[in-house]
Amino acid sequence: MxxxxxxxxxxxxxxxxGYAVSIVRELASRVGLSVEFVEAPAGDKIAAxxxxxxxxxxxxxxxxxxxxxxxPVGETAKDVIVFLRQKLDLYANIRPFKTYRxxxxxxxxxxxxxxxxxxxxxxxxxxxxxxxxxxSLLVITRFGTARIxxxxxxxxxxxxRRVTIVHKANVLTSYRFFRDxxxxxxxxxxxxxxxxxxxNAAYQLVVNPTIFDVILTPNMFGDILSDLAAGITxxxxxxxxxxxxEDKGVFEPVHGSAPGLNPDYANPIATILSAxxxxxxxxxxxxxxxxxxxxxxxxxxxxxxxxxxxxxxxDLGGSSRGGEVSSAILNKALYNLNMEK
Numbered sequence: 479m480x481x482x483x484x485x486x487x488x489x490x491x492x493x494x495x496g497y498a499v500s501i502v503r504e505l506a507s508r509v510g511l512s513v514e515f516v517e518a519p520a521g522d523k524i525a526a527x528x529x530x531x532x533x534x535x536x537x538x539x540x541x542x543x544x545x546x547x548x549x550p551v552g553e554t555a556k557d558v559i560v561f562l563r564q565k566l567d568l569y570a571n572i573r574p575f576k577t578y579r580x581x582x583x584x585x586x587x588x589x590x591x592x593x594x595x596x597x598x599x600x601x602x603x604x605x606x607x608x609x610x611x612x613x614s615l616l617v618i619t620r621f622g623t624a625r626i627x628x629x630x631x632x633x634x635x636x637x638x639r640r641v642t643i644v645h646k647a648n649v650l651t652s653y654r655f656f657r658d659x660x661x662x663x664x665x666x667x668x669x670x671x672x673x674x675x676x677x678n679a680a681y682q683l684v685v686n687p688t689i690f691d692v693i694l695t696p697n698m699f700g701d702i703l704s705d706l707a708a709g710i711t712x713x714x715x716x717x718x719x720x721x722x723x724e725d726k727g728v729f730e731p732v733h734g735s736a737p738g739l740n741p742d743y744a745n746p747i748a749t750i751l752s753a754x755x756x757x758x759x760x761x762x763x764x765x766x767x768x769x770x771x772x773x774x775x776x777x778x779x780x781x782x783x784x785x786x787x788x789x790x791x792x793d794l795g796g797s798s799r800g801g802e803v804s805s806a807i808l809n810k811a812l813y814n815l816n817m818e819k
Contacts (some may be wrong), residue, residue, distance in 0.1 A: 480511065480760065480769075483518040483540045485558070487549025489735030490744035491521070495549040497746040497804035498753040504808060505775060508815055509768040516543060520558045521551030522735075531557035540728075541566070544764075545756050548730040549749065552737065559721070560603070562728055563596050568721040569622065570629045571596040571697075572755070573704050573732060580787020581712040581794050588711055590690035591633055594700025595626040595656075596721060601697045618652045618696065620659050627663035630694040640670040640691040644679045644699055656696050664694075680706060704732055713793040715745025716784075718752035722759060729756040745791040746800045747780055750807060754780075771818065772811075779810030 484499060486492040499515055506513045518536035525531040531554035540546045540562070551558050562568065571594040577583050604615035634641050641664050647654035657673060664671045674682065676699045682689065683703065687710050695703065708714035717732035731748030754776040761769030783789055789806040790796025 480513045480545075480764075481516060481543045482513060482756070483516050483536075483543035483546040485518050485520045485536070485540075485546065485548040485551070487735060488521045488523055488552040489550065489737040490739055490741045491549030491551065491735055493741040493800060494731065494744055494746040494749040495547060497800060498547060498749045501750060501776065501804065501808050501811065502753050502757065502772070505772045505811055505815065506768075508812065509771055511766075511768050511772070518543075518546070520548075520554075522554050525554050525557070532561060537565075541726075545726075545760055546728040547749075547753055547756055548728050550731055550733055550735040552735045555734075556603075559728070559730065560601060563721055564603075566726040566728070567597065567723040568726060568728055569595065569597045570626055570720070570722050571700060572629070572633070572720040572722065573700070573707070573717060574751075575707040575711045575717065577711050578716075578781065578784035578787075580783075580785050580790070581716070583710065583712045585687055585710060588687045590687070590693060590707070591637070592693045592695060592700050592704055592707060593626065593630040593633060594695050594704070595622060595697050597697070598622045599697030601701075616650070616652045618656050620655075623656050623659040624663050627660040627694060630660075630692050631664055631667040631669065634669050634692045635667070638691040640672075642679070642690055642693050643671070643673040644676050644693055644695045644703070645673065646676050646699075647673075648675060653696060660694060676703070679703065683707060683710060708732060713745060714748070715791065715793045716747050716751070718748045718750075718755055720752070720755045720759060725763070727756060727759050729753065729759075742799050742801070743792050744800050745793050746804050747784075747807075750776060750804065751780060771815065775811040775814040775818075776807065778814050779807045782810045783807055 518539040573592045576589040602617040645653040708717040714733040721728045729752040758773035
């Protein structure tokens with residue numbers, strides 16, 4: 479029995495997480511997996527109701543689960559996901575980006591992963607604010623940098639064996655330290671390693687994104703570049719992510735709660751992909767091939783639906799509802815599982 483805590487979130491969150499949960503539940507049953515989903519409310523709505531963005535009971539459920547699937551939250555993101563990253567030591571934020579044949583973009587053949595250090599940098603939250611000043615402490619440690627560089631190395635070894643370290647070493651010695659420690663780790667791995675200032679990396683992502691394989695960044699730069707990457711690959715509605723540590727993981731779409739969007743037409747793919755990443759991580763950490771099979775079936779199904787380009791939500795230039803996209807992905811994933819038999 480696997481226990482998955484679910485944060486429905488705000489705005490479009492409950493709808494898109496609902497689609498992802500339904501897909502996982504159906505596919506899990508087909509491969510003999512027993513999965514229990516436990517709701518752990520958090521975000522703006524629950525804060526308004528209880529005074530806490532992440533109630534203690536929800537935190538308890540998350541910590542007791544094998545993994546957490548999180549929907550987007552609104553203004554309380556700092557009190558929910560940033561808190562969880564620190565509390566659970568989810569030091570690796572992994573965000574894959576790629577283009578699909580059926581999604582209109584300027585570029586094709588884009589396929590890279592942003593590996594973002596997730597617990598340090600300015601997002602450590604060490605601040606002092608007074609009437610006439612505001613100071614934030616930029617925290618970079620050897621331990622934190624070395625372990626995220628190892629994650630980037632591991633991912634690169636499964637891909638095209640190239641890592642680009644993104645930093646601002648020419649201005650801040652803290653980022654020079656990040657670069658130097660990362661280089662120490664990566665150069666021992668026998669892969670291709672280069673580096674870029676973050677401003678140049680932003681430019682290169684726009685004019686030549688196919689040069690990238692794995693991008694390794696400190697916390698804040700990875701946050702900013704992720705949204706740029708989502709625009710390059712068609713929509714932030716396609717961008718899923720993993721927040722993982724040694725034994726805990728929270729998986730979420732990169733996008734926000736989009737309170738002004740009709741939830742019926744929200745793109746569920748980022749959340750569905752996040753659920754797939756969750757199953758893949760669980761499959762690897764628990765050594766359960768069934769979880770890995772479902773994860774791969776979902777990712778292949780998403781790719782098929784997007785390559786065909788017939789069932790697309792409005793953010794991708796289509797007119798389909800999120801439920802139609804979810805159903806198309808589920809049907810493709812079921813077919814993928816059947817073909818494996």
